[in-house]
Amino acid sequence: MISEAIDNEQIEMLLSDVLEAHGYDFLEYSHASIKRRIIRLYALDNFVSFAEFRYTVRTDKQYFKRFLEEITVNVTEMFRDPNFYKALRNDVLPVLGTYPFIRIWVAGCSTGEEAYSLAIVLKELNLFHKSLIYATDINPSVLEKAKQGIFPLNYLKGYSENYVKSGGIQDFSSYYTANYSHAKFDGTLSEKMIFSTHNLVSDHSFNEFQLIMCRNVLIYFDKDLQHKVFQLFDNSLEKLGYLALGSKESLDFWERSKAYKRVKTEKIWRKL
Amino acid sequence: MAETLIKGKCEALIIGGSAGSLDVLLEIFPSLSDNINFPIILVTHRKSGNDALLSDLLRSRTKLKVNEAEEKDKILPGHVYIAPADYHLLIEDDETFSLDYSEKINYSRPSIDVTFQSAAEVFGDKLVCVLLSGSNADGVAGLKTVNDLGGIVVIQNPNTAIMSYMPQQAVNHIKAGIILDASDMAEFINKLVK
Structure with missing residues (x-):
């Protein structure tokens, strides 16, 4: 499992990068949920290392669009409840x-x-x-x-x-x-x-x-x-x-x- | 025996189940000790809208406090929490709950995998997870994480489960799992008390 290899500190560093490079602040999001989204995306996109993932999120504007879409939850319904x-x-x-x-x-x-x-x-x-x-x-x-x-x-x-x-x-x-x-x-x-x-x-x-x-x-x-x-x-x-x-x-x-x-x-x- | 290995250090018990698991819960709960000193968290697949029903059924069978898990709730010992229908239930490092309405996992929301995995990262080797009857494979990946991080895995004996598929998948994939009949589960849980 990849999830064990990524600790909370790495998640925090990534989210600090995102704030610094792109101006989006996810540091006050519920931790367990955003961590799960990040690990899921990291696994899905087959990065060789978390460092590479971090670098791409930080520098690649096109990829950041995907990152933003994938780590926020966009599941919704008509006439929900x-x-x-x-x-x-x-x-x-x-x-x-x-x-x-x-x-x-x-x-x-x-x-x-x-x-x-x-x-x-x-x-x-x-x-x-x-x-x-x-x-x-x-x-x-x-x-x-x-x-x-x-x-x-x-x-x-x-x-x-x-x-x-x-x-x-x-x-x-x-x-x-x-x-x-x-x-x-x-x-x-x-x-x-x-x-x-x-x-x-x-x-x-x-x-x-x-x-x-x-x-x-x-x-x-x-x-x-x-x-x-x-x-x-x-x-x-x-x-x-x-x-x-x-x-x-x-x-x-x-x-x-x-x-x-x-x-x-x-x-x-x-x-x- | 694993009971003696973990006795007194269980900080959370999570029970996951799908089709056929309600009968087991109804069998376990009347026999649970009033002295349970860890939280019990239930993640079961069911239709949304029936939330109060399961709470009421269990409440009438135990003196432990039974409530639906609410987001940001502090997870307290001696309490029973039920994952709300149609949300994933996650555990934060500060031992509070988070809810998540993201995509279904294994066609399920709440997904047992999500709660097992999230709890394993918080409670590590002080976690006990039980997987009951069911007809899909939800929970199995979660049990693997629990096992990898040192937690105890308990699986309902597939031969006596109403739906054997889910526990059978778990037995196939987690060799360290303790296999129990429904009738032995309450006693096992009571022995986890400090």
């Missing part, structure tokens, strides 16, 4: 619908599945025309995919089931055109999306939102970094705005959590 989307549809978005304009930030959007899911719900609630979805990720290459709205066809059956469970009222297939192995989503869904790179570790607040969705991103951060990101969200959220997290993430241990009220049983909090 249907009950969460049901709560958005029934409890959160109708409230925001009373506003003249709805600004939403999907932070860590990866390849865009959640942003498209959200756009579909907004359409069905007749709120899409006055909404704007800012979809950001640390990783430029996943944003390119997100812009296209093309997802592998073999996942669509599961997405369609999720959609129905979440309270979807249309024929899900009306939102995409199937083409061989892929489904291309209706181009109007991305008309209200703005895609941009944003690094939650180092970038600042860039707007005020009524809803921030950041699901299954914080699990990869250590506690201190999680709390910094909560502060960033707090600075980016209007009063009475909503913060939505992943099913295993929580605001509970953050010092300012008392300024937020949980919405029913889903991982959604409202800023008081």
